[in-house]
Amino acid sequence: MTRPQQRPKKPPNTALAGWITRSGRSYGALAVELKNDLWIAGHTDACPPHRTRIGHWVRDGEIPRDPLPVVLAYTLTRLCGLSQALTPADLGMDPNAASGRGPDHPAPPAAAPDEAGDPTKRRTALALIGGTALAPLMTPGSASAATARAYAQHATLTELAPSDMAELETAVDGLGTTYSSQPPHELWPTAARIRHRVFTFQHEHRHTLREARELARHAGMLSVILAWVAHDLGEGDLVQAYCDDAWAQGEQADHPEVGAWAEDVRSTHALYDSRPLDALLAATRGLAVAPRDGNAAVRLSAQVARAHARLGNHHEFERAAVRARDYQARLPLHGTGLFGVDAVRITSYDASSYGWLGHANRARAAAEEAIGQYRSFPRPLQAPTRLAIAQLDLAQAHSALGEPDAAIATARQALTSGRMVDSVRGRAQHLDRTLKRRYPQAPAVTEFTEELKVLIAR
Incomplete structure (x- = not known):
């Protein structure tokens, strides 16, 4: 009995592997990007690949069905920041013509003259996708409801699980609430680990714009906590660095209270570092952005008063102390954690x-x-x-x-x-x-x- 002849195994697709490596994306991240571009291009019926399928393309030389090779070429062109668009042949995905060019040997430039001044090569990208994304912009009659829905779907795409944000909220709240009961050298590794986790979410995972603002807020508050730990440990350079980061994150989150809390730490550190003028400047800067009558505003009002006292400004201290005592009459006797009053x-x-x-x-x-x-x-x-x-x-x-x-x-x-x-x-x-x-x-x-x-x- 004659055994059926086995199909020869295809060699690994080294060209595709090279371009994926150059893009800096994992197979999972590339799968998300490719799914997004399929939707934007209007290919809502195409089955987006899983990361394991992309692994088969690389290791086993598989060539996916259209339109995946064309859209993948566009996706990698975008991710690699190329001025000349890749083609399926460049990725080793054209069975009739494989160029063999890898990331170190890209295709020679062949941009049309009217594209020379277009840094994003929008026209090249649209042509690469086949003009599908341009159709809704031309005439209402040719518009696709599926494409319109894809825009909304793209805006809500995320790699973060709902529990990720809830866990961050709980972690930040827990660190603030229990801060004074833990030694600083034990707090540092915990807070630093969570802060880096947020950094990973921000820069290595796809997320929505709303999630980006929430991540920035959590990042800022974690940096405030790390600044306090650095202050307690006597690490002045770290205090300034984490206060600067907290301020920047608060701006990105459109949440100025984060910056106000950063200035509360900076003011305290400057005061204990025998720099009362710096303490006054930090407290004043924080008070300028703190939400009115919020916890940060109360704390910073008191900071302004004691900074004036440390400077020997009797009159200015009395004026500032009046404002702080106005708040005092409305405050609870017992505070609650690092961000309480x-x-x-x-x-x-x-x-x-x-x-x-x-x-x-x-x-x-x-x-x-x-x-x-x-x-x-x-x-x-x-x-x-x-x-x-x-x-x-x-x-x-x-x-x-x-x-x-x-x-x-x-x-x-x-x-x-x-x-x-x-x-x-x-x-x-x-x-x-x-x-x-x-x-x-x-x-x-x-x-x-x-x-x-x-x-x-x-």
Whole structure:
């Protein structure tokens, strides 16, 4: 019995493989692009290929049915940014004439004279598709309802699953809500991983324009969180870089509040970095774009006040503080997370401000009030960093009032908060310098200095 003769296996299509590699697209991404171009060209009846089918075209030398070779040639021309249109023969998909040209040997230019100034080669592209896309533009009678529907379908094409956006929203909200309860060095890898995931969605997956704005908003808020972590870790360059990114993402999202939150971080960092003028500029810039009476506006109003206090501008501080206290009367006592606002934050900022302005008694009163309120917070809402700062403000007030022992005792409480971030270290070192200047002979001061050296060296 004679076995039927087997059809010889076709060699891999190296020309097509080369052009796909040059396009920078995976088989899956190319399948989406090809599906879009089929719809735009009016080939709504053509069956768009799956990524596995494209793999067969490359590995097994398969040649798909028309109109796929022609539209694929157009798609790769567009993705590769070529000025001369590819043909099916260039892709090894013309059974009668294969040119064998790969991505390193494209077809010689043959553009018509009237196309020389057209960087996108629209006329070449339309001719390549066979003029189908041009038909609806010529006469109403020749218009295709299917083509019109394809425009709408193309606008809603996405590679993102509905759960992707929901997961990002949950992740950003969770990071903000639990921020103060986690050490910065543990927060960083989590936030950085999610931020890069958004970057991948933005640049490696097809998405709608609405999804693009949402992705930019999430990206911006994640960069704000990363800027806060960088601030807590004392990484100044990273603070500025992530604030800049957050501002840019907010602009792309048409969501200026993202930029306002970025300036809130920038202002805080500048203030603790002994750059009060930069802190004032950042707070003012953020306040200019923050939604009126929103959380960011409240925070930035208080930032403006304490920046003026750090600069020694008594009159400007009082003016700005009035606005912040107007908000305070309407705020809840307990805040909720990194992007929340509460009345005690305004009181805490007053404690710092009065200390910088030399009003020790008023600073002590404000710090004691803030400490009492922070300690009364329910455990999920506790803010260990803000409590430590209020305690160090109280210690500074004790020092100014001639009470070094009380200052040291209060500072020790601050240094056992369990969240030793850069701002707390900086405030503690400033207190140490103040104590040594005012009480150089006091043994308790010398002992505190040594304790602080050991703590910071850990």
